[in-house]
Amino acid sequence: MTKTSAPLDKFQPETQVVLAGRDPFRFEGFVNTPIWRGSTVLKPTIEAYNNRATARYTYGTYGTPTTDALETAWSAISKAAGTVLVPSGLAAVAVALQSCLKAGDHLLVTDSVYRPTRNFCESFLKRFGVETTYYDPLIGAGITSLMRANTTAVFTEAPGSQSFEMQDIPAIAKAAHDHGAVCLMDNTWATPLLFPPHERGVDLAIEAGTKYLSGHSDLLLGLVSANERCWPALRQTFDSMSICAGPEDVFLGLRGLRTMVLRVKEAGWRGLEMARWFEARPEVKAVLHPALPSHPGHALWKRDFLGATGLFSIILHPVSPAALAAMVDGLDLFGIGASWGGYESLVLPFDCTPYRTATPWEPGGPTLRFQIGLEDIGDLQRDLAAGFDRLKAAS
Ligand SMILES: *Cc1c(COP(=O)(O)O)cnc(C)c1O
Secondary structure, rough: OOOOOOOOOOOHHHHHHHHHOOOHOOOOOOOOOOOOOOOOOOOOOOHHHHHHHHHOEHHHOOHHHHHHHHHHHHHHHHHHOEEEEEEOOOHHHHHHHHOOOOOOOEEEEOOOOOOOHHHHHHHHHHHOOOEEEEEOOOOOOHHHOOOOOOOOEEEEEEEOOOOOOOOOOOHHHHHHHHHHOOEEEEEEOOOOHHOOOHHHOOOOEEEEEOOOOOOOOOHHHHHHHHEEOHHHHHHHHHHHOOOOOOOOHHHHHHHHHHHHHHHHHHHHHHHHHHHHHHHHOOEEEEEEEOOOHHHHHHHHHHOOOOOOOOOOEEEEEOOOOHHHHHHHHHHOOOOOOOOOOOOEEEEEEEEEOOOHHHHOOOOOOOEEEOOOOOOOHHHHHHHHHHHOOOOOHHH
């Protein structure tokens, strides 16, 4: 801690991200916790070595002051019992699922899930004897009807990072708990700043730190936070797999954390402004952004979320692939690429049709996902307006 010795939970999240994980006078007064690189941790005597299990630091994979700092901070803003740091968002999904599943278990996963999570279930988990059923993202409390005697975990993601279907997380968490199962959530879109996962009933919350924690498209990092119920198993699984994030990456995560509130706020109003602009365009059939009143999940978003970030999708009225390419390929300010949460704008053509299994995805036109960066909004709109002109010309 810095000057104050007051517990972190006395403060609002905006203050927590400034204070948490810092102890300047332990590090000669320098503001930031330094990068600790290390494998071996020396002990002064045989006795101390034999008692190393009781020491805070025993070996690099089990933690350093650098990893402690980010874990402490993330647990504070997530109101979690504990957090582990892993090398990517997908690794966070994997370690979270492995911490609560065993051979013979049944897992329920939202049909709108991040696609590599689906691949993990279909390849890895299947091979280890876990059966996955995909469910309608809008199922809510109705998920009880899909529970089997061996259903031990329910995986949620809200909103889905392409289709933007909103889920009733508290209702699904309650149904899971009534059944004795664990509720997991991929909370990458909202971050704990806009959706405090454990207060809404989530047991294991996953964040791709690659996105808003990084904010600069230069970092891969994953975080899993757990409540009291799931923390011991999460930490034990993490330790036994030893998939620890590297010290430079953790340091960059800490650096991102300090300005994350500002960047998430900017993403929120910028995304919504751009979503409204798209909604007024005749070429656009629908805008999939939960903060728009036209979105079917708007009421849930309003009830459970504290804001929105800068990622949303649009459905265009049907156009030829050539016309779509003329629009998208010629954009100056929107890079064509996956991932998001950086300072720069992105566009991604996507199609959920081939892999949805529980509910068909029938958008009725080409779909594009937008990540809105920190560029001037007018510049972004002029770039897109020129894109729509090209689309019309090529139609
Ligand atoms: C990007 C992303 C992940 C995975 O993060 P990586 O660090 O790229 O592995 C997981 N879930 C969602 C929703 C994401 O957008």
